[in-house]
Amino acid sequence: MLEDKNNQRTPISQLGEFGLIEHLTKNIKLGQESTVKGIGDDAAVISRQADVVEVVTTDMLVEGVHFDLGYMPLKHLGYKAVIVNLSDVYAMNASPTQITVSLALSNRFPVEAVEELYEGILTACRIYGVDLVGGDTTSSQSGLIISVTALGEAKKDDLVYRNGAKENDLLVVSGDLGGAYLGLQVLERERQVFQVNPNSQPDLDAYTYLIERQLKPEARKDITELLEKLEVKPTAMIDISDGLSSEILHLCKQSGVGCVLYEDKIPLDPQVISTCEEFEMDSTTVALSGGEDYELLMTISMEDFPKIKANPDFTVLGHITEVAAGTQLITRAGQQMELIARGWNSIKED
Amino acid sequence: MLEDKNNQRTPISQLGEFGLIEHLTKNIKLGQESTVKGIGDDAAVISRQADVVEVVTTDMLVEGVHFDLGYMPLKHLGYKAVIVNLSDVYAMNASPTQITVSLALSNRFPVEAVEELYEGILTACRIYGVDLVGGDTTSSQSGLIISVTALGEAKKDDLVYRNGAKENDLLVVSGDLGGAYLGLQVLERERQVFQVNPNSQPDLDAYTYLIERQLKPEARKDITELLEKLEVKPTAMIDISDGLSSEILHLCKQSGVGCVLYEDKIPLDPQVISTCEEFEMDSTTVALSGGEDYELLMTISMEDFPKIKANPDFTVLGHITEVAAGTQLITRAGQQMELIARGWNSIKED
Known part of the structure; x- marks a missing residue:
């Protein structure tokens, strides 16, 4: 899992929850005009233009159910956890703008593993032009759980729902x-x-x-x-x-x-x-x-x-x-x- | 855990993921003017008034870390999972409007247990006037994980951040x-x-x-x-x-x-x-x-x-x-x- 990182294994407890979050998020750049405030307060703040509506969707990936770290590199997993949510936003014919990411990690994951996961998450954010604006990081008793919520926007008339199919379409x-x-x-x-x-x-x-x-x-x-x-x-x-x-x-x-x-x-x-x-x-x-x-x-x-x-x-x-x-x-x-x-x-x- | 429910234990697999979600969410009433579309599509749709900004926050509760079902009834757990997120919204001096809820459940939880959890979630929604607009339900290999994301709104000038304290305040x-x-x-x-x-x-x-x-x-x-x-x-x-x-x-x-x-x-x-x-x-x-x-x-x-x-x-x-x-x-x-x-x-x- 970490062979390319000289097997450094820094226990997460060495940084603590707030230290870990600060470490992972300190280089995050916000690109969306609608993002007023990202990580660092009780909540992120978003300001939409008057002519758009917002969409919100969430998906959770659970180790042993949705992925197996035996063949899923952590960086890819982070990337995929974002993608599955962005896909839901595009399926509304909307554009994703922000995500939040919550992680539960057992103590078998060192800081370096979480860094890899975040590298994938932030790569997806960069490629799709989405801001990571919040999240939660906690411990779990067994596996790894990633919960992502994505926000997006569209002009109201551009939204496409599941319920509009008509005969002969x-x-x-x-x-x-x-x-x-x-x-x-x-x-x-x-x-x-x-x-x-x-x-x-x-x-x-x-x-x-x-x-x-x-x-x-x-x-x-x-x-x-x-x-x-x-x-x-x-x-x-x-x-x-x-x-x-x-x-x-x-x-x-x-x-x-x-x-x-x-x-x-x-x-x-x-x-x-x-x-x-x-x-x-x-x-x-x-x-x-x-x-x-x-x-x-x-x-x-x-x-x-x-x-x-x-x-x-x-x-x-x-x-x-x-x-x-x-x-x-x-x-x-x-x-x-x-x-x-x-x-x-x-x-x-x- | 279920003594007041005649020990009915319907396995979740009997309903399946979509059946379970439909069962749990069929009676949800939406009350927020800003909620255009709740559960049932790829994403929920929200339309904010022009003079407000949105806040977004997320928190994850993990069994064995944040709660112990030995003394935490599931209904209370559902309630608390919502409350901890709403508290973050109020801490911005904003009003919560919508939440999404993702659950990972091991197969030791029957449908009746999830119903109790949802009863607590929906009670909190009702009392605080918040719409449940989306979520994800999946299996886990061990415990119960609840990830809630809350959205809220405020006039931009009413928002209170953590960083505004001044000498002599x-x-x-x-x-x-x-x-x-x-x-x-x-x-x-x-x-x-x-x-x-x-x-x-x-x-x-x-x-x-x-x-x-x-x-x-x-x-x-x-x-x-x-x-x-x-x-x-x-x-x-x-x-x-x-x-x-x-x-x-x-x-x-x-x-x-x-x-x-x-x-x-x-x-x-x-x-x-x-x-x-x-x-x-x-x-x-x-x-x-x-x-x-x-x-x-x-x-x-x-x-x-x-x-x-x-x-x-x-x-x-x-x-x-x-x-x-x-x-x-x-x-x-x-x-x-x-x-x-x-x-x-x-x-x-x-």
Whole structure:
């Protein structure tokens, strides 16, 4: 975990809670105009322009449930903890502006480990132009828990909810699906190989895209910018954190509509296809249920189709139907099946 | 933990993450004008009036570090998790408006336990007029973790920071100190007695105030309202979560000032005095280092003294000095001692 840091292990108790926070946050630069006051008081202070509304979202990542430090470097974990929240902000067609981060850490984590985690958090803040304005750091009795809350803003009329999909709208997704889930399978397999033979040299060249999708996901800021440029306002939007099928069902339920999804339209990276073959997994199942892709799933009006059709960032997956028609998957063989939610569910028997 | 619920134990997995969230949040009523959209989309949406700024603060409570379910009922825990955040908002002289709540739960918690926790959370929301607008619910491998983020608002000129204390300002505190810490000592002792003799009937009449301070703290909304009514704007303010000495040191450090604190002015409830005698503890140490009182510590200009002097809600503890004079405690015997931070520190060797 710390091999590149000369194995320095400064116990957190040496700095104390306030010392640690000061140490981690002393170099934070605030860039958002709306941030009046960041870390250092009872609360941060934010001043919005009169013509915007604010969005707020929160996500918690728990060791052993959402990540395994056996293959998730702390810097990547910090980065990902921010990204999963920013993705929710973009899914409202809003721009993230501030985050707060709360950490619970057991005493097996030295100061150097928290520094790595913060390096990832602050890298994400820098790349996405977001201010870290507050947080809490405490001890835990066992694992590591990261709770991030993200604030963002948008003009009220620009917001896109989950409930606006209309009959005949097109069902559109950004990027490609299934990569993050397969990346996890590859990492899990490599770890098992390593446990059997610690001298094995993993050759991960065939999986670089998948591993990056798992360890260093990005939030689709570019897609919301592109939509603005193309003058397309989706009728509904949601980010894909739990898998395509689960998100389609949310969107259809909240919009009171049905949909038809065509299996042969689901965008898959070549590495997803080849790795599914190698792992003897069905690529459609992986895309439908895998989750953690952080792509944006949206519905757009038919009249906006010409604006997106030539764009490789968008794939039309199907269309919205009346609610009575249900949520249907049309397979490559032309068979019709009811979509079911098999998204990755973090509430499970453990 | 659940004796009043006929020991019903519905496993959370029976509902799943989305089912659980829907179950817990279906009856939530939104009361804040600023809340445009609560739970149910990728993010909540908030619209502020043009003349206000927003404050944001976050706190995480971890089982075994901040609470022990051996004596903390889940409903009280939910209430307290909200209160500790609202207290930070009031410490900015702002009004809380929305919260988000993230929970990590191990599978030893049935649905009924989460319902109790939410009952406490929603009771606090109702009493303080705050909307629950978002959250995350996930599993944990061991204990219970609650992360709350609170949003509030104030006119920009009404905000009170920690850094505005000036030489000759009065150091003032609301309420009384040390009760919450002693409440914890009483509960801890009773538990030990109970472990030795499960038939013992605890007589807690002499400690009711202390136990209430520990199990059901309140945030001093009334104090910020009173300050407004009295037309007193503190020059600096902070809430007492870690103990009086630690908060005084924060306030003085950020304001670049020193202070004199008179031991004989520290407000103590009669139960604090009698219980300190019984436990052979020094009541000043308990007030200085106990923490969790959630009173407001503030500095006010000398010219505002007439407005507060007759009010039993305020106690003048001392005054602000130049920084070179340090932060001094004048004991009952007239001795001068340097104040040191011995606040309750949640980052410790465990």
